[in-house]
Amino acid sequence: MEGGSLKMDEWMSRLIAGLSDGQTGEVAGSRGAVDVSLSERLLNQAVTEKLPPGGAVQQLTLRFLPGQVRVTVRLARPRFVPPVTLPVTIERQADLPASPLLVLRVGMPPGLGLLVGLGANIFNALPPGLRLEGERLTVDLAFLLRQQNLDWLLRYARTLLVTFEEGRVRIQGSAALE
16 A cells, blocks of 8 residues: 555455455446457467367367357377367357356267277367267356356356357457446
8 A cells, every 4th residue: 555545456456356255335236348359369379378288189270250160170199180170159158147058069070970989089178167968069157267266257247148250259248236
């Protein structure tokens, strides 16, 4: 504290700590909206940094198109397996705050079953918070937020809309502090 006043970052830290504990107090009744557009270049960098060295997936590339994302996966082993490109569309948006699950549909190309039978099961490499059942990939937003100690955000979230555009993913949402 300087001169009896808090620096802005200290004030924000206290406000966020209070919100994470469910204390809306002086900001109760506030509402907010967000509209974020993330480039595929930025997301591909993030994915590359998160791939574990020596893991089952050697490379994973995202290509965003209107209404879908094409995910190209290259496995580390067996080396003879060519990269596989899977079209992914949004089947069901998350219904916040009640059901923080984003459901995607993964198009399975012909012959993928044969590769899986040869031990090239790309789905064994899914991180926690992602679950594949048939062609449905469920993204558990609550689990992913909990891993980052941000699950308290769901207490205030009201809407979330994810859309795929040319070269980008757009995330729109709203929140209310009540």
